[in-house]
Amino acid sequence: MFKINNIFEEDYILEYLETRNLVKQYKKSKQNILSWLYSGNKLWYKEPKKDWLIYFRINKQFRALCRLNWNSLIVFDIDNHQD
Numbered sequence: 001m002f003k004i005n006n007i008f009e010e011d012y013i014l015e016y017l018e019t020r021n022l023v024k025q026y027k028k029s030k031q032n033i034l035s036w037l038y039s040g041n042k043l044w045y046k047e048p049k050k051d052w053l054i055y056f057r058i059n060k061q062f063r064a065l066c067r068l069n070w071n072s073l074i075v076f077d078i079d080n081h082q083d
Helices: 011-019 023-034
Strands: 006-009 053-057 062-069 072-080
Touching: 006 011, 006 023, 011 023, 011 072, 023 053
Parallel strands: 006 072
Antiparallel strands: 053 062, 062 072
16 A cells, blocks of 8 residues: 555535535545544545546545545545445
8 A cells, every 4th residue: 555645635625525514524534544544444446447546435425536646645526426
């Protein structure tokens, strides 16, 4: 596994999280990943792996889709995987 030093978001991500009351859960997941507490927030590669998309869980319903840029993750979308 690789060490993540920073997690950045696109501008519209925080607005999306605020409208669905997910900011607190997102920040907790983000902090767990940055401090290597992967108990409930593991980083997974989305299929197909050749696209190099990584995601982590915010809660049971929402996932944060990211791209790896050196030692940083850039969150570009929030996926509602139950719809």
